Amino acid sequence: MLLGPGVVWYLGIAAFLFATGAFGVLVRRNPLIVLLSLEIMLNGANLALIAFSRHAGNGAGQIFALSVMAVAAAEVCVGLGLVVAIHRRRLALDVDALSELRG
Amino acid sequence: MLAITAGGVVVWAVWVIAGFACLASGLAVVSFTNPFYSALALIGNLGSLAVLYLLLSAEFVAAAQVLVYAGAVMVMFLFVTAYVGPRHEPPWAGGPSWKTLAAVLAAGAIFVEIIVAIGLTAGGRLRTSPEVGSVFGSPAWIGRLFLTDHLLAFEITSIVLLVAAIGGVILGSHTRRAVRGEMG
Numbered sequence: 001m002l003l004g005p006g007v008v009w010y011l012g013i014a015a016f017l018f019a020t021g022a023f024g025v026l027v028r029r030n031p032l033i034v035l036l037s038l039e040i041m042l043n044g045a046n047l048a049l050i051a052f053s054r055h056a057g058n059g060a061g062q063i064f065a066l067s068v069m070a071v072a073a074a075e076v077c078v079g080l081g082l083v084v085a086i087h088r089r090r091l092a093l094d095v096d097a098l099s100e101l102r103g
Numbered sequence: 104m105l106a107i108t109a110g111g112v113v114v115w116a117v118w119v120i121a122g123f124a125c126l127a128s129g130l131a132v133v134s135f136t137n138p139f140y141s142a143l144a145l146i147g148n149l150g151s152l153a154v155l156y157l158l159l160s161a162e163f164v165a166a167a168q169v170l171v172y173a174g175a176v177m178v179m180f181l182f183v184t185a186y187v188g189p190r191h192e193p194p195w196a197g198g199p200s201w202k203t204l205a206a207v208l209a210a211g212a213i214f215v216e217i218i219v220a221i222g223l224t225a226g227g228r229l230r231t232s233p234e235v236g237s238v239f240g241s242p243a244w245i246g247r248l249f250l251t252d253h254l255l256a257f258e259i260t261s262i263v264l265l266v267a268a269i270g271g272v273i274l275g276s277h278t279r280r281a282v283r284g285e286m287g
Contacts (some may be wrong), residue, residue: 002161002232004114008221013155014124015217017129018150023210024133027203028231032138032184036145039176039282040129043152046164054219054239055232062245063253069171070260074267076176080183081274087187088282 002054010051017044029094031086035079042072114158121154137189142180149173161240 017040046065055062073074131144149172156165238244249257
């Protein structure tokens with residue numbers, strides 16, 4: 001038996017986190033905060049994976065969550081590299097202004 | 104029976120506190136104007152998520168969450184935020200625009216869709232979860248899974264991290280050369 005709240009409650013929190021992160025990605029213009037909101041979305045997905053892993057009594061969900069963590073670290077590495085590159089060129093840190101990929 | 108009930112109450116209390124902290128810090132990340140405070144709120148979010156992972160008997164993932172995410176990744180975030188410098192960008196500058204409204208609608212639609220999907224497909228089956236042994240979620244168990252059933256995912260993860268590290272180095276060195284070229 002799972003003590004305390006059932007898996008559905010964890011899934012509710014995961015859904016709310018994912019929606020919050022999606023809202024942040026859509027509405028914020030600072031690339032740093034867009035990256036942070038992406039992290040919230042990834043963490044919501046991680047919580048759902050781990051809740052289902054506990055529900056099924058199967059380890060694949062936890063393995064998947066650890067892989068998501070590694071991919072998030074890689075994403076932050078490249079994203080922060082881009083932010084530093086943008087800052088070095090003295091461009092505005094605004095994702096609306098950075099709509100083209102020309103150097 | 105009484106002991107089980109008391110344990111259930113404690114777990115409920117911890118769940119309510121951690122869940123509330125999780126939701127509140129998530130909203131704080133999105134709505135703070137200063138990225139530095141947003142990053143600090145995300146550290147709180149990751150910590151409360153680690154508590155929820157512990158309640159779901161995923162001990163190793165909780166430890167990795169605190170060490171890797173709240174430790175390494177967020178320190179990098181805070182360094183870059185400090186390097187870029189403080190800049191205040193109010194999230195809802197100039198009143199509610201149609202963009203903000205559309206974002207609220209889209210996020211609300213995602214939330215409602217997920218809740219409806221959970222409620223429709225697995226409302227009854229998700230009520231009880233089976234018993235798991237004490238080995239569930241322990242580091243030795245995760246390690247054995249990674250080196251037997253999920254070996255390919257383990258190896259691919261290492262390649263992804265290597266490529267990301269190379270990409271970070273190339274991004275840094277390339278812009279340094281370009282900036283020097285513009286100056287000279």
